[in-house]
Amino acid sequence: MTWVLGNLPLIGDLTLEHLAFALPPVVLGLLLAIPLGWLANRTRVGRAIVINLAGLLYTVPSLALFVILPVVLGTGILDPLNVIVALTVYTLALLVRTVADALSAVPGMVIDSATAMGYRPVRRFLAVELPLSIPVVLAGVRVAAVSSISLVTVGSVIGFGGLGKMFTDGFQRDIPQEIIAGIVLVLVIALVVDGLLLLLGRALTPWTQVRAGANR
């Protein structure tokens, strides 16, 4: 505890750094997953290809990806871009399937009636299909966010910042409090982010909060 109190500024910086590594990839991955998920939902073949590719990507070990990416991207070995790209790839791999499933779960009758009202496909997707897929997609985003927050610590092993540094540093200098504090903090920010996403989801989907048949 004394170590923690003595190093609050450092812990604050590491936490912010951790979030800066963990969260942008979730947003980027989601933005990429939406069009790909839409594509996957279009045809059966497209779905097979996109979903399998995404599944394959997810099996690449994170440490290996951190090491390979500089070669692929031509970046320096400790360029933060490597972490961002690697985590975006993971989020994308996780969310493509979720988005495809969420879109295919939108009732055909609702899509049909939107078409019959005179929606053109792009507007229908944005105004009807996408909003209706929010509950399922958001559940996927929560998993992706938590997984991204935990994966950032792997980056610390090869020298990136973030709360994982407290593991490596605490281990090297034999400060158990630092290791424990690091673990607890990662857990706490994962829980907080997850909770915030849950609240965001509720705010975005007021129609799921209502009591069914209240007026029956």
Next chain:
Amino acid sequence: MIEFRGVTKRFPDGTVAVDALDLAVDAGKITVFVGPSGCGKTTSLRMINRMIDPSDGVISVDGRDIMSVDAADLRRGIGYVIQQAGLFPHRTILDNIATVPMLLGWDKAKARKRSAELMETVGLAPEMAKRYPAQLSGGQQQRVGVARALAADPPVLLMDEPFSAVDPVVRESLQEELLRLQSELGKTIVFVTHDIDEAVKLGDKVAVFRTGGVLAQYDAPGHLLSRPADNFVDGFVGRDRGYRGLGFLSSAELPLGELPTVTVGDPVPTGDDAAWTLVLDTDRQPQGWLQGSGAGPTVTAEHLVPGGSLYDVSSGSLRSALDAALSSPSGKGVAIDADGAYAGSISADDVLAALARVRSAEAAA
């Protein structure tokens, strides 16, 4: 007016859903497409707003070939009510109704004002505006569906089995409501159903389809019942068609007889113990029947024998007249006027005699 000329729909697997359909839907009337499943009635409907494109032939709306119009623009000009309403679950009732006006680029205030008006038109309470579809009953959702289809005031309304998912009582009230709306709005309505009773009740004209997408008969509902074109239509129209056909024959020339009546509070009539007396209240509205001299000294509204159905002279048909006669415990049907007051009596024999006169008049025409 909507016109089908030689319209065929062949699906990629080779099934012919609609086969060389020629049909003209009258403007400002309700035309019902009816038939067993697989008869092509829904396919025919969905070709009108290009939800399905025909393989062959031409469909025109007001003389314009629908294939020459952009599909989305065409659809915005045609109201569409789908089975189970097909409302957008993520939008409030008000926003659901405003869908087409918003697509047409109306400003939000105007679209919402129009939605609120339509909620009233279809009989939805204003406090439902902010609710979501899941909070409404099936019947209310269906009303929203109708309001949404009417929002941009399209001349044509397509209705695809809109009332099939609600219970019979609600269905009946929705049907009545549709007829009331139609009498005010005069839209060109194409209505698909598999229920011949619904078809006959709602349609100014009814198109009966047979399996394989062939039009079997296209006629006024009364004719469909009295003169089915062939055995298929006869079988589809079903049992009791003779009786149901009476519903389309006017009872204008049906003679009314007189009944012994007594008013509540009057002394109980004396005499024949088997005689039936009709009991009226002070507004002369029928309350029930009294047989013989009854129980007490004066007539009360209690302990009466319930009456049968009443025959309303102002809106009556031979069917309701005959039913009144048949359902009355005394064997004499009770006729009432538009205010519900006793107007006279009818006997089944008179109805049958009137039927014979109407038939011979029709044969002469």
